[in-house]
Amino acid sequence: MAYCAVVRLAAARGRAGGSACRVSAGALAGFACSNPGRCVISFAAIGDWRVRGVRSRAWLSLGAALVLGCIGVRALAGPVPDYGHDFVVIGDPGNRAVNQAEGRRFFPPYAPEGFSVGRVDYRYRMARTEVTVGQWLEFVNAYAPYYDGSVSSLAFTGDWIVYAGNGSYRAIEGSENFATNMAWRFAARYCNWLHNGKGLEQAAFENGAYDTSTFGQDANGYYTDQRTHNAEALFWIPTLDEWTKAMHWDPAKSDGEGGYWRYPTSSDTAPIIGPPGFGQTNAGSGATYDVGAYSDVMSPWGLFDGSGGEREWLEFAADEGSRYLRGASWALGPPFDEIDRVTPGPPITGSGGFHIVSAIPAPGAPAVLFIIAALNPRSRGGRGLQRWNSRMGEHDETFHHPRRRPLLLHSDAPAGNRERAALHGHQR
Template sequence: MNHFLKKGLIALAVATFLWGHEAFADFVTFGSGGSTFGMTFVEIGDAGNAADTTNTGIANTPAGSVSYKYRIGKYEVSEDMISKFNASQSLQITKSALGADKSATLVSWNEAARFVNWLNTSEGHQAAYNFTTGGVNENIALWDSADAWQQGGENRYRHKDAQYWLPSMDEWYKAAFYDPESGNYFDYATASNSPPAAVSSGDGTGANGNNEAVWGNQSSGPADITQAGGLSPNGIMGMSGNVFEWEETSENLANSSASLDRVIRGGSYNSAGNPTLVSSNFRAGRSPTSEIVFVGFRVASAATVPEPGSIAVWSAMWVGGCFLRKRRVRK
């Protein structure tokens, strides 16, 4: 076999392999110049896992079953990220002013959705949420069924082609409490069924081990996003404590009206006395326009796939090999 043709066929085989296997890049940069920032994403696999049906309290609903792979931010969105969004936009998102690396709070659901839309459009992707008015804290409109997300059931809040979004109830719950090794669920997002130790900051490597969280009425407020307590079974920080987080899903689970209350979950630094607040067994509804001092958010995204340009390069090499083979035959 001609040397160049052989190399081309090998390249094509490698390209085919890469196309069928996900790349696990987990750090994405957004913005430009002095307004650049990065977000770390962790892939959540085990698509089609069973839901948790054991909750009997306020959160008495099956949760956590997701039929597809996706990614979720390892950390909550920081004040610095919001500041850099604001620096590049005419729309200005309200936020806390506790420190650049602190979890951003006072951000409404609508404002968080504006931020997520920009993550999409700044990278050339479809916006996740259908804003038809100009106010930063005005409600979205529902997508038509033809444009709405359909995986796991119709979701008219989210566009089917969005690459970044606010995590749904099931996406958030699975990332926080699901153990991919056993297929079971923990009660706390520190890979434990016992209440976490209350700390003002930590990363799960100190005296308490991984079972620590920023809760218990910490007067210092939220911790830096990389010091927000122990990790979930999936390696996500701060899903028990630090700040409550917005879920995309409406409180009644229907996503049928833009004005419906959205869910906050996970507990916060000022959750005092009752560990249920930082457990899997608590959820509460709040208006999508509410700006609350102990509520922030994190971002979810599509699972990583190889860049189409990579396939083009390998295909060109294969075609080049064939072309050289033909030229040699003609001589």
């Protein structure tokens, strides 16, 4: 019995799909699996597949051997749990990418020739709001027994969670529904944890969406972290395409032709800074509010907090030194909301929050799915984008901005801001 991501079987009795493949004698010339979700199968000519008792004739006439990358497919035999997130389905698969008039920084000289952003060829779900302090606190306390870093590290806790002693953490009063920040690596572990049903064993945090055994640095200081989520992941950090589509693409724009709004507020005009009920965003104000507080300001798909709240981690990595973030935050103003503004951040710093993405639940009836994918359609590599990183640094002031400014304690800011400032010295 060997692990294989290429087949996910929903048994006729309605049980959840398995991830193991049994292949009959003579079908395989060799089988190697370096890590779950990234397998290589070598088939010799023709063979019978037996997958948990289901037999199908596989005519594979490819000469000596056929090598397939088992990197994509899952058949979800039942609903994917929401775990307290309000998910919105992002449809319109095959939408066009951002054009140069809509996002000039996605084109030369800022980006390499042929770079494309925004098109997504599948349906997916994205949480309506950013991950909240309360949701993150549950994760922090679950992972705490395995965490060996500083108890005051904002990469782990974010701004609003503090150590309570005896191995546990608490949220600053009144902050439970604020958007939270964290390091990219801990966001990845959060996705693993949800993927594994919020299990409390350490293995539940270390693989599922992202293999944390890849998290490290080489001799040159480059990060070795897995670049894209596993094909069978149920939850993951959004790709650049997924985030851009969910926040900016409107199928009804331009009299139904579809198009991208400049800002993630269904508008080509920058949102007005001010408290809920008066303004449209807290971007750059220093004040913090509950997620979804600007209830009349949303993306074309009904997502909140694309502007303000926290900057948002993307899965997208342009080089070995950083991941990328999108959107403005309580500390950075609306110019950072522009569709073609992205900023880099090391995956080990608490630089942003995120809207979690989820797989689409399967229909009610069980199904058997056999798909072999040569490429993961949700993956976007990035090794060829080092030029983009440097060029955008030359042309775009985004790359010269600090991640954090001192807190601005406005009179309308929640009292918790003052406690946060005292605890963290006004800086993240």
